[in-house]
Amino acid sequence: MIGKLVKKFFGTKNDREIKRISAIVEEINKLEPEMKKLGDSDLKAKTIEFKERLEKGETLDDLLVEAFAVVREASIRTLGMRHYDVQLIGGVVLHEGKITEMKTGEGKTLVATLPVYLNALTGKGVHLVTVNDYLATRDRELMGRLYSFLGLTSDVLYNNMPMDKRGAAYRADITYGTNSEFGFDYLRDNMVSRLENKVQRELNYCIVDEVDSILIDEARTPLIISGAAADTEKWYKIFNEIAKKLVRSYETEKIKDVKKKKEMNIPDEVWKDYEVDEKANN
Known part of the structure; x- marks a missing residue:
């Protein structure tokens, strides 16, 4: 009875979260007219400004409202797509390290650009994990135009990628790839004999698309590193002769x-x- 009364007056935890984030969305919307007045060069310069503010002690949370407003305006100019309020809410949720559920067609790819851009400002790298190579390549090609416009680099991992190009992909501000590509690179990095042979940087921030599939269904299949068998024919012959004696x-x-x-x-x-x-x- 008491629980029902509390929910009636204060709402559920989800209602309170939506209310809190909606206030942030309102602040983002207030900046939209200001962002529209900026020229392309001034909008691009915001990335440099944000990085300088981070160096001076501000946090990503301090920059969130302005950064999201910049991404929305840049998306309109480069992709012709504007983030809706519900997508801004999703972006905040992802930035806070939580799970957001969206139906097919509600713009998950566009939602991800908000926290991806914000967290890439640190220069420590952002990983975006997808379920297959097609989605990784498609999303990077499409959203890469937005990141490039704002002065950030992006790349994509693919199967049988040369190690030098793989290392370069990880050095980009934003790296797209499948869970298996990231997973196998992690395993290989733990097998190298020299630090300079590692391809991954220190892990910083990651967004996982279709998280239930990747962290539950796909997780049932272990990632195993195996190498080509050495030529052991001569040893079989030697041991065979020893056994006969x-x-x-x-x-x-x-x-x-x-x-x-x-x-x-x-x-x-x-x-x-x-x-x-x-x-x-x-």
Whole structure:
């Protein structure tokens, strides 16, 4: 009864979160007229301004409202797409490290540009994980125009990518790829003998598309690193010749009591190379 009254007057936790984030969205919307007045060069210069403010001690949360307003205006100019309020809400949720659920066609790809741009301002790299190579390539080609307009670099990982290009992709501000590409690179980096051979940077910020599929369904399949087998034919031949020279110890294997066998002090010449226990198959 008390719980129902609390929900009636104060709303559910989700209602309170939406209300809190809606206030942030209102602040972003207030900056829209100001952003529209900026020329392309002035809008691009905002990225440099944000980075300088970060160096002076401001946080990403301090920049969120302005950064999101800049991304929305840049998206209109480069892609012809404007972020709706609900997409701004999704962007805030993702920036805060939470899960946001959106139906197909509601613009998840566009939503991701908001927190991706904001977190890429640190210069530490942002990863965007997709479920397949097609989506990774498509999203990077489309949204890469927006990031490039704002002065950020982006790249995409693909199967059988040369290691030098793979390292360059990770050095970009924003890196797209599938969960397996990121996962295998992590495993390979932990096997290198020299630090300079690593391709990944220190992990910073990541957005996972279709998180339920990647972290639950895909997680059932382990990532295993395997290498080409060495040429061992000559060793098989050598061990085969050695095995032919071994002599079976028929006399000692007749004694089944191991303790008694140790106490008998059997002469060395009676012992041969091996015994066979047919019952135990060894």
